[in-house]
Amino acid sequence: MWPGGPVLICAILVLAGCDGPQSVLAPGGEDAFVLANLFWFLLAGAVVLWCAMNGLMFYVTRINPRELSERGAQALILWGGIAFPTVVLAGLLFYALSIMPEQRAEGDGGLRVEVTGEQWWWRVAYWPEGADEPIISANEVRLPAGSRSEITLEADKVIHSFWVPSLGGKSDMIPGRTNRMSLAPTVPGLYRGQCAEYCGESHAKMAFTAEVLTPEDFAAWLDAEAGPAVPPDTALAREGRAAFFAEGCGACHAIRGTPAHGRVGPDLTHLASRATLAAGTLPMTGEALARWITAPESVKPGALMPGYDHLPPERIAAMAAYLEGLE
Numbered sequence: 001m002w003p004g005g006p007v008l009i010c011a012i013l014v015l016a017g018c019d020g021p022q023s024v025l026a027p028g029g030e031d032a033f034v035l036a037n038l039f040w041f042l043l044a045g046a047v048v049l050w051c052a053m054n055g056l057m058f059y060v061t062r063i064n065p066r067e068l069s070e071r072g073a074q075a076l077i078l079w080g081g082i083a084f085p086t087v088v089l090a091g092l093l094f095y096a097l098s099i100m101p102e103q104r105a106e107g108d109g110g111l112r113v114e115v116t117g118e119q120w121w122w123r124v125a126y127w128p129e130g131a132d133e134p135i136i137s138a139n140e141v142r143l144p145a146g147s148r149s150e151i152t153l154e155a156d157k158v159i160h161s162f163w164v165p166s167l168g169g170k171s172d173m174i175p176g177r178t179n180r181m182s183l184a185p186t187v188p189g190l191y192r193g194q195c196a197e198y199c200g201e202s203h204a205k206m207a208f209t210a211e212v213l214t215p216e217d218f219a220a221w222l223d224a225e226a227g228p229a230v231p232p233d234t235a236l237a238r239e240g241r242a243a244f245f246a247e248g249c250g251a252c253h254a255i256r257g258t259p260a261h262g263r264v265g266p267d268l269t270h271l272a273s274r275a276t277l278a279a280g281t282l283p284m285t286g287e288a289l290a291r292w293i294t295a296p297e298s299v300k301p302g303a304l305m306p307g308y309d310h311l312p313p314e315r316i317a318a319m320a321a322y323l324e325g326l327e
């Protein structure tokens with residue numbers, strides 16, 4: 001069998017998995033399109049080079065050295081071994097360099113999203129144009145399609161890296177400095193981001209959802225997000241609200257419209273609107289919330305949040321019912 005056959009089959013199988021909400025090869029924004037094109041361009045260049053070099057090697061092993069003049073051998077080395085790879089590799093290099101300015105484009109001034117890497121979750125603050133105060137959320141980034149939003153990146157204690165493969169390149173988040181990037185999503189949908197720099201024992205459990213909305217839906221969502229939390233109106237949820245404050249949860253978490261103003265942990269204001277819990281680790285359900293409150297350590301080793309396994313399960317279920325319903 002042709003030796004390249006298995007390689008080609010493996011490559012096709014691997015690339016067949018490159019779809020879904022967290023793939024560089026399934027772009028949903030301008031920057032990601034550029035990067036996906038770069039990938040295909042580099043792959044094509046590498047395939048051309050690989051085929052040419054293999055062809056040359058194959059040819060060299062088949063010819064009778066006595067039939068090849070000294071000039072012929074020199075020409076083979078000069079053109080096949082040096083000139084051709086240099087031209088192909090230089091072409092790839094210049095193409096890659098030429099797209100770098102695009103990757104550093106500034107936002108169009110409409111929206112700035114400030115994302116801070118915490119251990120191990122994401123603090124997210126939206127600054128619409130002209131805003132004096134940010135709208136705080138956590139563990140999800142929502143962006144309007146059709147405009148270029150500025151993303152400013154910070155970190156609390158250790159280095160993290162912000163990456164939504166379907167929307168653009170990644171950028172490090174470094175304590176004590178602010179890194180800037182911009183994203184111009186074009187295709188509304190739900191994408192997934194992931195911390196891309198090892199940041200401690202739960203680095204792998206530091207994901208987030210990135211949702212791209214149409215400009216109208218985004219404006220409506222931001223409007224709702226800016227408002228106070230609307231708690232669920234059930235007896236269980238009221239009991240849960242009382243338990244939440246009695247246990248002192250408001251010292252670490254904020255819920256707008258309530259006395260909870262803590263800044264240590266994620267803001268919980270409109271928790272019900274988020275797709276996941278604990279930075280992409282659990283689904284947003286009452287059961288998952290109860291599990292998280294009972295023993296965060298079992299879900300996310302090293303998490304700062306203390307466990308409440310000393311409380312009766314009914315009390316935790318009530319707290320979960322309250323939080324799960326925060327619209």
Ligand code: CUA
Nearest residue numbers: 160195197199
């Ligand atoms: Cu944060 Cu890895």
